[in-house]
Amino acid sequence: MRIPLEQLASHLQKTMAPLYVLFGDEILLMTEAMDLILSRAQQLGYTEREIYTVEQHFNWLNLRNASNNLSLFGSRRIIDIRIPSGKPGKEGGGMIEAYCADIPPDTLTLMTLPKIDKAAQNALWFKALENRGVAIPVYAVEREQLPEWIAKRLERQQQRTDSAALGFVADQVEGNLLAAHQEIQKLALVYPAGHLSLDQIRAVIFNMARYDVYQLADALITLDRGRFARILSGLESEGTAPLLILTVLTEQIRQLINLRKGMNNGRPLAPLLQAERVWKSRQKPVMNAVKHLKFESLQQAILHAAKMDRMMKGVVGGDIWNELLQFVTILAVDADAPILFER
Helix, strand or coil: CECCHHHHHHHHHHCCCCEEEEEECCHHHHHHHHHHHHHHHHHCCEEEEEEEECCCCCCCHHHHHHHHCCCCCCCEEEEEEECCCCCCHHHHHHHHHHHHHCCCCCEEEEEEECCCCHHHHCCHHHHHHHHHCEEEEECCCCHHHHHHHHHHHHHHCCEECCHHHHHHHHHHHCCCHHHHHHHHHHHHHHCCCEECCHHHHHHHHCCCCCCCHHHHHHHHHCCCHHHHHHHHHHHHHCCCCHHHHHHHHHHHHHHHHHHHHHHHCCCCHHHHHHHCCCCHHHHHHHHHHHHHCCHHHHHHHHHHHHHHHHHHCCCCCCCHHHHHHHHHHHHHCCCCHHHCCCC
């Protein structure tokens, strides 16, 4: 079956299905949903956890063997299957169907996928997951719903504010829920429970860290090499996780690629920008980048991101921070430089 994310907490208090599938593109909400399921599972005695990440050349026999093997200690266990591409392939699809038909006893299966299209959701392997367990779409909060989402987060820390202040916070974070979450947590640290005025919220929101990973993404798409290097150096000195930086930069590059493909296919600009969640304040620099960065350079940047991912996993060696710096150099190759610094 399928349930909305908002019903997950109440569902878990009533029952625990043998299988859960989380699919979507919102990192914060995906993480929170996983934590909710794992926490409840721990309360119910699921003490072991096996993690399988499906990447290129993944051996699907590992999953079949996991389903055939009982827990080493005779306890309840969690099988955590992660498919970052959202595409298990023909062999993987068949293996998932077989797994769903015979889920091992005393086992909770948790599968995570990115946002997948309707064709994937109608595939036999996904239908098998949905029929055997609980599928939960985890999508981004739309702009018109964001103030209400912020208000509910404030309520969790016994704080509240008016609609003008909620709108202000929504505009500042531009749909980035992780940024919104961090700013809301700041408010709890600075102010006691109760009503917060717009001026109080402005004082905290505007007093952000000097270096911001999303400013780094802006410097990347405008090819402002000096600014990119300064922000990156600042992020390193502040102890920012390289994985977070890589994730944000990769998503920015993917957004540019998707916009370019959409325009080449004749899709209207307005719905295309909406689909890629390009907020009004960023539309000008993003569209400048789409028009003037070479498609081949964007593809090279994605390949570079894949190399960095392997580096962070210890598969290949290298200097993480130096490789992050190379992103702006890769995009600058053959770019139409004169207009790139428009904002």
